[in-house]
Amino acid sequence: MQSEKKITFLDRLRTMRETEFGAFLPVLFALAAIWGYFGFILPLHDLITGEAESFRAIFLSPRNIYNLFMQSAVIAALAVGITVVLLLGEIDLSAAATAGVCAALLGVLVLSGVPGFLACLIVIFVGIIMGAAQGLLVAYVGIPSFVVTLAGLLGYQGLMQKILPTGNLNVGDPFVRSIARLLIPDMWGLFLALVVFVLFALTTIRKQVQRKEKGLELDNKLTVWFQIIVFGIILISAVLTLNAYRSLPLLLVLLIAFTALLDWITRSTPYGRSLFAVGGNSESARRVGMKIKRIRVSAFAIVGLMAAIGGIFGASRYGSVSYTAFAGGSLLLEAIGAAVIGGTSLFGGRGSVWNAILGALVIGSLGNGLDLSGASAADKLMVSGAILLLAVAIDALSRNSAGGR
Amino acid sequence: MTSKKHLVGQEAPPAHLVVRGIDKSFGGLQALREADFEVARGEVMALVGDNGAGKSTLMKVLAGAYSADAGSFFLDGNSVSIKSPNDASDLGIQIVYQDLALCENLDVAANLSLGAEPVKAGWNFLPHFLRPIDNLEMESKANKAIKRLQVRTLHSVRAKVSGLSGGQRQAIAIARAVGTESSVVMLDEPTAALGVAQTYQVLQVVKRLRDTNHAVVYISHNMQDIFDISDRITVLRHGQNVATYITSKTTPDEVVMAMTKGIDKNSSGSI
Numbered sequence: 001m002q003s004e005k006k007i008t009f010l011d012r013l014r015t016m017r018e019t020e021f022g023a024f025l026p027v028l029f030a031l032a033a034i035w036g037y038f039g040f041i042l043p044l045h046d047l048i049t050g051e052a053e054s055f056r057a058i059f060l061s062p063r064n065i066y067n068l069f070m071q072s073a074v075i076a077a078l079a080v081g082i083t084v085v086l087l088l089g090e091i092d093l094s095a096a097a098t099a100g101v102c103a104a105l106l107g108v109l110v111l112s113g114v115p116g117f118l119a120c121l122i123v124i125f126v127g128i129i130m131g132a133a134q135g136l137l138v139a140y141v142g143i144p145s146f147v148v149t150l151a152g153l154l155g156y157q158g159l160m161q162k163i164l165p166t167g168n169l170n171v172g173d174p175f176v177r178s179i180a181r182l183l184i185p186d187m188w189g190l191f192l193a194l195v196v197f198v199l200f201a202l203t204t205i206r207k208q209v210q211r212k213e214k215g216l217e218l219d220n221k222l223t224v225w226f227q228i229i230v231f232g233i234i235l236i237s238a239v240l241t242l243n244a245y246r247s248l249p250l251l252l253v254l255l256i257a258f259t260a261l262l263d264w265i266t267r268s269t270p271y272g273r274s275l276f277a278v279g280g281n282s283e284s285a286r287r288v289g290m291k292i293k294r295i296r297v298s299a300f301a302i303v304g305l306m307a308a309i310g311g312i313f314g315a316s317r318y319g320s321v322s323y324t325a326f327a328g329g330s331l332l333l334e335a336i337g338a339a340v341i342g343g344t345s346l347f348g349g350r351g352s353v354w355n356a357i358l359g360a361l362v363i364g365s366l367g368n369g370l371d372l373s374g375a376s377a378a379d380k381l382m383v384s385g386a387i388l389l390l391a392v393a394i395d396a397l398s399r400n401s402a403g404g405r
Numbered sequence: 406m407t408s409k410k411h412l413v414g415q416e417a418p419p420a421h422l423v424v425r426g427i428d429k430s431f432g433g434l435q436a437l438r439e440a441d442f443e444v445a446r447g448e449v450m451a452l453v454g455d456n457g458a459g460k461s462t463l464m465k466v467l468a469g470a471y472s473a474d475a476g477s478f479f480l481d482g483n484s485v486s487i488k489s490p491n492d493a494s495d496l497g498i499q500i501v502y503q504d505l506a507l508c509e510n511l512d513v514a515a516n517l518s519l520g521a522e523p524v525k526a527g528w529n530f531l532p533h534f535l536r537p538i539d540n541l542e543m544e545s546k547a548n549k550a551i552k553r554l555q556v557r558t559l560h561s562v563r564a565k566v567s568g569l570s571g572g573q574r575q576a577i578a579i580a581r582a583v584g585t586e587s588s589v590v591m592l593d594e595p596t597a598a599l600g601v602a603q604t605y606q607v608l609q610v611v612k613r614l615r616d617t618n619h620a621v622v623y624i625s626h627n628m629q630d631i632f633d634i635s636d637r638i639t640v641l642r643h644g645q646n647v648a649t650y651i652t653s654k655t656t657p658d659e660v661v662m663a664m665t666k667g668i669d670k671n672s673s674g675s676i
Contacts, residue, residue: 207541216544217561264537270522271534273511277519280508287490287506288520349510 027342027358038369062245072364074314078335079356081306085299089279089348090145094152095307100160100326102127102311107169107321116175124308131304135297157327167323171315179316182250189248193239201228262353279348338363341391418445421620422589427476436462438644449621451631454641468500469493498589499582509567514547517581550580554610572603576610591622628657
């Protein structure tokens with residue numbers, strides 16, 4: 001009896017994760033659990049045990065949420081890129097080092113008088129080249145991506161040290177700084193959110209109407225409305241929370257815009273479909289005439305692009321570039337962890353870039369919450385490890401039950 | 406053309422795809438020796454032979470996966486050349502390999518359109534691979550393909566392939582091969598891994614293919630399936646064809662005998 005129950009639970013998990021929206025739910029639940037714990041249960045516990053005199057809702061205060069979003073933005077940018085190669089069943093260990101090289105180059109360029117905008121474009125171009133170079137080695141020479149990008153990780157770390165002999169450089173360029181500093185006025189931010197929400201609702205409903213016209217099978221009405229309402233609540237409340245502290249920062253708008261673009265490319269275009277096909281069954285993709293090698297190279301180029309953007313975000317937010325903030329620190333593992341916690345499969349063929357953003361928030365919230373509750377760095381590492389393991393275990397289990405027939 | 410008469414006799418339908426004198430060797434091993442083969446529209450031609458008789462090699466030569474050392478190809482009487490898989494698919498020759506090559510992580514509709522996704526009109530400023538896929542068109546196409554082959558057990562074309570049974574997967578793979586305007590469909594051991602009910606389901610699909618005027622090449626070891634489904638049977642042995650039988654006029658024993666021992670050239674068993 002017990003084993004039967006287990007199977008139905010896993011089956012349910014699998015079917016749920018296969019729907020477009022259902023794939024978000026596990027990571028949303030994880031996020032809700034972490035926020036509930038740090039924002040509610042822990043302060044309540046402190047209050048009852050007398051450790052605190054009042055209910056300290058620091059974690060869920062607008063100020064902390066704002067910082068949380070900003071802290072997670074660099075991880076999220078890298079995780080979004082890494083998701084694209086994970087879809088192919090490859091991995092990129094060099095993303096953080098690439099981001100480091102790009103940020104260092106950006107710092108050096110603006111210091112030598114290159115205008116900020118131009119410097120950003122150059123750095124993005126360099127990031128794409130760095131990613132594509134690794135992709136060429138993976139696709140055309142046939143070296144496993146793990147090895148190529150491990151070499152890339154070491155090499156690019158060295159390169160970053162070459163560019164920054166002191167290991168630290170301040171970035172004062174007004175254009176670069178403005179990415180993190182520029183705030184969208186409260187009303188405009190809210191207006192933007194409303195426009196996005198209305199567009200989302202309209203396209204969802206329009207799709208349903210078109211399905212009806214063509215006599216295709218319809219989505220469950222309840223799910224459709226649930227999707228629209230949940231999307232609206234999350235969007236509007238996020239903007240309201242940010243407005244309550246400062247305002248919607250340009251950096252987050254850019255991050256969301258890039259992610260939306262990549263989401264559209266990966267899920268709605270023949271190119272994106274080929275990413276999923278290669279990740280699911282590369283032999284099948286080859287037989288229908290897909291250019292697998294080019295697809296591999298392009299995916300690594302996309303990681304390079306997102307790494308460069310992450311580097312620019314980081315440089316902009318910290319106002320400086322340091323070796324430890326990028327290449328030498330935990331950024332890489334956090335970014336891969338974010339992608340996997342978001343529900344993107346390490347085995348390829350399943351995942352979404354939006355999930356990477358949510359995964360980055362989970363990682364960011366854990367770090368932030370543990371910091372606030374005074375946990376040591378050792379605790380942080382161990383808890384992050386446990387969460388990552390849990391996410392991969394869910395992935396492996398849902399895969400087994402799918403392939404086990 | 407005496408060999409043709411020897412092979413098909415008077416009762417055979419006019420052939421759609423004909424190959425003559427195919428040689429293929431791998432290093433020192435001669436896999437095919439002057440093999441002849443033909444299949445007509447609206448018939449199921451079974452291709453049988455012991456292991457190593459050259460069935461798979463012949464099939465891969467027809468599909469362009471191997472290029473023949475010698476031999477000629479005719480489609481509806483016109484001489485054609487098949488040097489690559491693209492040549493074969495341009496001529497409407499499709500093959501369903503034993504491993505099916507479906508993407509389990511994608512749904513049925515996506516698998517059916519894989520590599521040829523319909524895109525929405527009005528996005529011409531983008532390169533083709535970045536135009537939005539017309540999902541609704543893709544689903545309608547998939548629904549039509551499924552309906553044409555009468556795969557009754559499949560409830561939704563939006564189901565992931567990972568959740569389908571072996572028979573359903575085989576049907577999807579066949580539907581994909583047929584969907585691309587093909588006239589010749591080759592099936593490699595389509596029922597090898599299936600149970601009774603699913604085998605029945607696949608055989609129904611194969612019959613539908615015949616009824617829709619496709620030329621079907623059916624490779625199998627299963628005599629029961631072959632006698633259930635095929636119109637004619639070509640027997641290969643040691644890379645040569647031994648005989649071609651009309652299924653209704655032969656017996657499994659006779660076919661097995663031809664597969665294992667070959668037949669006397671003057672025997673009356675062959676038509």
